[in-house]
Amino acid sequence: MTHEIPAPITGTHLIEWGYRPGPAFAALLARANTARANGMDMAHIRALLAADRPSPPPPHLPLQREGDVPLHISIRAENPDETDNLNDVLATMREVLRTPTAQAGAIMPDACPSGPLGTIAVGGIVATRNAIHPGMHSADICCSVMMTDLGAADPKMVLDAASTMTHFGRGGRRDGNRFAVEPDLLDAFRANPFLRREKTLHIARSHMGTQGDGNHFLFVGRSRSTGHTVMVTHHGSRGPGGQLYKAGMEVAERYRQQLSPATLPRNAWIPADGPDGRAYWEALQLVRRWTRANHTVLHHAISTAVQADVVERFWNEHNFVFRRNGLFYHGKGATPAWGDHAGDACGKMIIPLNMAEPVLIVRGKDAAHGLGFAPHGAGRNFTRTEHRRRMGAIPPAALLAAETRGLDIRFYGGEVDTSELPSAYKRADTVLRQIDEYGLAEIEDYIDPFGCIMAGNTPCPDRNSRDRAA
Known part of the structure; x- marks a missing residue:
């Protein structure tokens, strides 16, 4: 058949x-x-x-229309420079808020642009749904300030001790001049896919007890309310944070290409509910823990050296992501102003202005129109380059003397960085007035300046070594 x-x-x-x-x-x-x-x-x-045919990929998420996402504005221009600055801030934030994940945005009195159009502004906050955006906390993850009340300690002794113990500039400390990192923290780094690289582990060890460059500082002053000497440090997560940012941006870019190619690369995101998002969130918390330790080791070493009685110590971050009511709040140069934003939050915050003005100790008001945030400092009205141009041919030392009369200002690298002088920043009285006008925080104390240490313009390797490893 x-x-x-x-x-x-x-x-x-x-x-x-x-x-x-x-x-x-x-x-x-x-x-x-x-x-x-x-x-x-x-x-x-x-x-x-x-x-067995795979499901077709979901359609790409389009950008939102300009104006569809609310932008809360807690800043007012008071002169032509501030008007130009504010217009630039509004333009870039409106572009940021076209990102598909954005739910709301806000800007603080210290707001200023921080990159090309569509880059979150310094003093900017963006709330997103199910999305962590590495570009919105920036490479300087967990940039933060810590204060220690040193009681009756002599402020000059504190500044002298700090000058020998802190470390500004590129790179880290060599063996024999390092502060220890808790072994369980390093173990947690090794267990996290974003932090386990040997380079990240190396710089987590060598960068502990370092402050970097730019606008980071160590400030010493006196409390108006108690007369006590107070030390304030400002810096972030250094190399470990930089490595996490780089890895996060690479993963976020892969998702951007899959989910929303129209989104600007700088606003790419990692879906928070997936394995990458959970691992990245955990990595952020580990880097936050490292950064707090980075402040603490310096505060402990200096307070011990001057035999001070530590009365109080607290800190707060301003380049980070916070989870609240089902949303992720990205603060770029903005300080969370609600009391339980973290397990170690105490309700009080630190807001520095410039080297010649008091550091503010405030209590946040959790203002809805600020998305719960307050300013992180004074901000700028123009770039560092423009400030240097405006200073003309006046010698940097003369500018420093004129703007900081009576203060003990030290540059770790030996050369004055004029872009960090008070004139490079927004007027302190403007920021103070607008904090009150917009109901963002209540000032509890002023720490009047005695002096400070900053990086300066020249390379600043470890003073006991020429190691400048990244």
Whole structure:
């Protein structure tokens, strides 16, 4: 008895069934024709192939229309420079808020641009749903301030001790001049996919007890309310944070290409509910813990050196992501102003202004129009380059003397950085007035300046070494 050989299934059939020609066609045809030779009819073969066919990718998320996401404004321009600055801030934040995940935005009295159009502004906050945006906390993850009340300690002794113990500039400390990192913290780094690289572990050790460069500082002053000497440090997570930012941006870019190619690369995100998002959130918390330790080791070493009685110590961050009421709040140069934003929060915050003005100790008001945030400092009205241009040919030392009369200002690298002088920043009285005007925080104390240490313009390797490892 002769059996009729069924006609083969061809690529034409697959195209009619909705498949696109490509490398997978050969395997599909082989499977279909094996089933055909075994007597399966065309309808069942089509169903067989469809059962294993991957679901089509979801459609790309489009940008939101400008104005669809609310932007809360807690800043007012009072002169032409501030008007130009505010217009730039509004333009960039409106572009940021077109990102598909954005739910709301806000800007603080210290707001200023921080990059190309569409980059979150310093003094900017963006709330997102199910999304962590590495570019919105920036490379300086967990940039933060810590204060220690040193009681009756002599402020000059404190500043002298700090000058020998802190470390500004690129790189870290060599063996023999390092502060220890808690072993369990390093173990936690090793267990996290974003932090386990050997380079990250190396700089987590060598950068402990370092402050970096730019606007980071060590400030000593006196409390108006108690007369006590107070030390304040300002810096972030240094190399470990920089490495996490780089790794986070790489992962976020992969998601951007899959989910929303129209989104600016600087606003790419990691879905928070997936394994990458959970691992990145955990990595942020570990880097936060490292950063707090980075402040604490310096405060402990200096207070011990001057034999001070520590009355109080607290800190707060301003380049970070906070989770609240189902949303992720990205603060770039903005300070969370609600009391339980973290387990170690005490309700009080530190807001520095410039080296010649008091550091403010405030209590946040959790203002809804500020998305619960307060300013982190004074901010700038123009770039460092523009400030240097405006200073003209006046020698940096003369500028420093004129702007900080009576204060003990030290530059670790030996050369004055004029872009960190008080004139480079927004007017302190403007920021103070607008904090009150917009109801963002209540001032509890002023720490009047005695002096401070900053990085300065020249390279600042470890003073006991020339190690400048990244």
